[in-house]
Amino acid sequence: MTDDSGRRPDRIGVDRSEGFGERLLGVLLDRAHEMPPDLIAPLVAEEVARVGGRDVSILLQDYEQVLLVPLPGRGLKVGGPESVEDSPAGEAFLTLRTVEVPQDGSVRMYLPLLDGSDQIGVMAVTLDRVDEDDRRLLRRLAGLVADMIVTKDAYTDQFFQARRSAPMSVAAEIQWSLLPPLSMTVPQVEVAGILEPAYDVAGDSFDYALNGDILHVAMLDAMGHGLDAATMATVAVGAYRHTRRAHTDLSQVYAFMDRAINEQFGQDHFVTAQMMVLNIATGRLQWVNAGHPAPFLIRDRAVVDRLESPTTLPVGFGGEEPVVSERILRPGDRLLCFTDGLIEEHQAGGALFGExxxxxxxxxxxxxxxxxxAVVRALSHALKHQRRGTTTDDATIFLVEWRGGDADHLAALD
Incomplete structure (x- = not known):
């Protein structure tokens, strides 16, 4: 709106002065661009002290998704790891909600560290008393800390080393560097994945991307073990992303991946794969199965069907143009995708685990x-326990929940 002279009126009545909360968060934002990773900890501790907090701990999820391990750093309280399943920190991590534990004359707060919707870990802080202003400021501070950890992770090994609670193979290092965030949530859809064995995974991988209303998902299982499998998986993921980003259809994605594996490794090497596209506005699901186990359809909290479809040869074998299968999902439907290592593992006594x-x-x-x-974590860990900790092949789970609706309300300020 303009006045008769064509000028925009001043924003009368809008207070643009800096308040306490803006100053608190603004210091982190202003310094984050050039801050070395090892200075995040002391600055966060100083910021928390400004609201009367002390004994700050930053706990990061380990690669097995079993423990929350403390990040060392000047100004931080560093104790032992805490269980994801049975601790206040774990409760905050799993529920994505702040957990408050009364202590003698004080309160220990556990705040989830979220990068977008991906779970990074938990920030813990002690205050003498807590009001709603404290809760709001600390929740936003925890979100900013999570974003800084993820950003600075690209420049340092510090966070990787903190999360690693066991020696990791070279193949596993390669695979973890390929993965997207283990989880993503938007109002219309949520995804989460897990890989076992976390410190020795080689050929399994998954990938996804949300482009507008289209969710792209791929599950991959390269033959063999060790570096050979990790190298093939790397090429397969790279070929998949290349064709996905070129807006090709699923049959063309398969053909390009097939040529890439064949040309690089020869006809005696292959990767089983499952590629999907889900329209998160309509629930229309399309997929191609290249020698992969059929996903399960979950409805009303139970497995109700298998997504059977014509299969083509694994990528690398030069299969014919694949059949693209299709199904319309209902709001609330879930798709459980998994690699064959999950069902072909031998139980004690020699029997296959089985579907x-x-x-x-x-x-x-x-x-x-x-x-x-929580379902993905609990299922993976329960199956590993049933096998008495034995995992002779990679075993990967990826779960998708489609909800429908839209996210327009998130773009409105009021």
Whole structure:
């Protein structure tokens, strides 16, 4: 709106002066661009002290998703690891909510560290008393700390080393560097994945991207073990991303990946794959199966079907143009994708674990938990426990929940 002279009126009545909360968060924002990674900890401790907080701890999720391990740093309180499943820190991590634990004359607060919707870990701080202003400021501070950790992670090994609670193979290092965030949540859809064995995974991988209303998902399992498998998986993921970003359809994605593996490794090497596209506005699902186990369809907290489809040869074998299958999902439907290492593992006594037991355990976990991330973690860990910790092949789980609707309300200020 302009006045008769064509000028815009001043924003009368809008207070643009800097308040306490803006100053608190602004110091981090202003200094973050050039801040060395090892100075994040002392600055966060100083910022928390301004609101009366002390004993700051930053706990990061380990690669097995079992523990929350302390990040060392000047100004931080560094104790032992805390269990994801059975601790106040773990509760904050799993529920994405602040957990407050009364202590003698004080309160210990556990705030989830979220980069977007991906779980990084937990920030813990002690205050003598807590009001709503403290909760709001500390929640936003925790979000900013998570973003800084993720940004600075590209420049340092410090956070990687803190998260690693066991020696990691070279192949696993390669695979973890390929992965997107382990989880993503928007109003219309949520995804989460997990890889086992976390410190020795080689050929399994997954990838996803949300481009507008289209969610792209791929599950990959390169033959073999060790560096050979990791190298093939790297080429497969690179070829998949290249064609996905060129807006090609699923059959063309398959053909390009097939040529890439064949030309690089020869006809005696292959990668099984499953590529999907889901329209998160309509629920229209399309997929191509290249020698992969069929995903499970979960509805009303139980496995109700397998997404059977014509299969083509694994990529690298020069298969014919694949059939693109299609299905319309209902709001609330979930897709459980997994690699064959999950069902072909031998139990004690020699029997294969099998799909029947996978379905049984999936239904059992779904009766106990609802959150997508928690279901993936609990299912992977329960199956590993049933196998008495044995994982002779990579075993990967990826879960998608489609909800429908839109996210327009997130772009409105009021």
């Amino acid at each position: 029947a037991q996978l379905i049984e355990w999936t239904n059992r976990i779904l009766r106990e938990r609802t959150e997508v991330r």
